[in-house]
Amino acid sequence: MTIQECYVRQDALTDPGELAGAYDDLPETVSGLCEVISGLIIHVALAERYGIPPDFPMIRQTQPVADRLKLIQTSFAGPLTTARPPRSRTFGTCRDYALLLCSMLRSRSIPARVRCGFATYIGDDIYHDHWICEYWSPADQRWLQADAQLDALQIEQLQIRFDGANLPRDAFLTASQAWRMVRSNAVAAGAFGHGAARGLWFLHVNVYRDLLALTNRQMSAWDSWRDAAPASKVLKVDALAELDRLADVVAAFEDGSDRFAVLDEAASRNLMPPWSR
Numbered sequence: 001m002t003i004q005e006c007y008v009r010q011d012a013l014t015d016p017g018e019l020a021g022a023y024d025d026l027p028e029t030v031s032g033l034c035e036v037i038s039g040l041i042i043h044v045a046l047a048e049r050y051g052i053p054p055d056f057p058m059i060r061q062t063q064p065v066a067d068r069l070k071l072i073q074t075s076f077a078g079p080l081t082t083a084r085p086p087r088s089r090t091f092g093t094c095r096d097y098a099l100l101l102c103s104m105l106r107s108r109s110i111p112a113r114v115r116c117g118f119a120t121y122i123g124d125d126i127y128h129d130h131w132i133c134e135y136w137s138p139a140d141q142r143w144l145q146a147d148a149q150l151d152a153l154q155i156e157q158l159q160i161r162f163d164g165a166n167l168p169r170d171a172f173l174t175a176s177q178a179w180r181m182v183r184s185n186a187v188a189a190g191a192f193g194h195g196a197a198r199g200l201w202f203l204h205v206n207v208y209r210d211l212l213a214l215t216n217r218q219m220s221a222w223d224s225w226r227d228a229a230p231a232s233k234v235l236k237v238d239a240l241a242e243l244d245r246l247a248d249v250v251a252a253f254e255d256g257s258d259r260f261a262v263l264d265e266a267a268s269r270n271l272m273p274p275w276s277r
Contacts, residue, residue, distance in 0.1 A: 065103040175209065178203055
């Protein structure tokens, strides 16, 4: 299979299941899809901005798309294109937006994949932990990146000046790109993270999560990084060398070499983080 063919078929998390018909009347453009998705989900960390009280029940854990679509209909029945008030939307994180967009694109036989990395346009951090969706553009002959989380409110508050359906090349860094930048001393490791979790250790978490996402394992035991004991957050020399190798493998894959099998083998060897073994 070509790299593009690896990402046309739905996987366990992107498959819309029995509600696939909900995609029938969606907009034709990626921008239109992003606009629809941003009105279906509210990021739990941003809920207060939408007038959601802190005690309002919100599910943070990433949902398979089939479950997400059922939840959407339970919260507010009707076409996905119907405007929903904030309290009638579902809740999740950036990965949920990316999964839903990936699912919609694949339903149209457009190659799409979910990526884990760091955004330059979210929060106060220089490079903030984030998930987006990549899709193949035949016209451009390359993968474009889209952030379906960005709605009108966030675009205004974050002062976004670019198209969320086609991110500028420097707006989002995949975890492997970020790792290589840090290892080459181009950027300090402390500039990457999620809240107080910063530096090489968190970078290495996202390298593995992105590796797994590239092989259609968008959820994994690596998502339990908050439970890691301090002792497991010390990266030894051999761990650094292995991450350098993995980042190179991912980079070669992104450049177009037919190495999905190599990527899948590496992912299969790293399903469990050290703190879960």
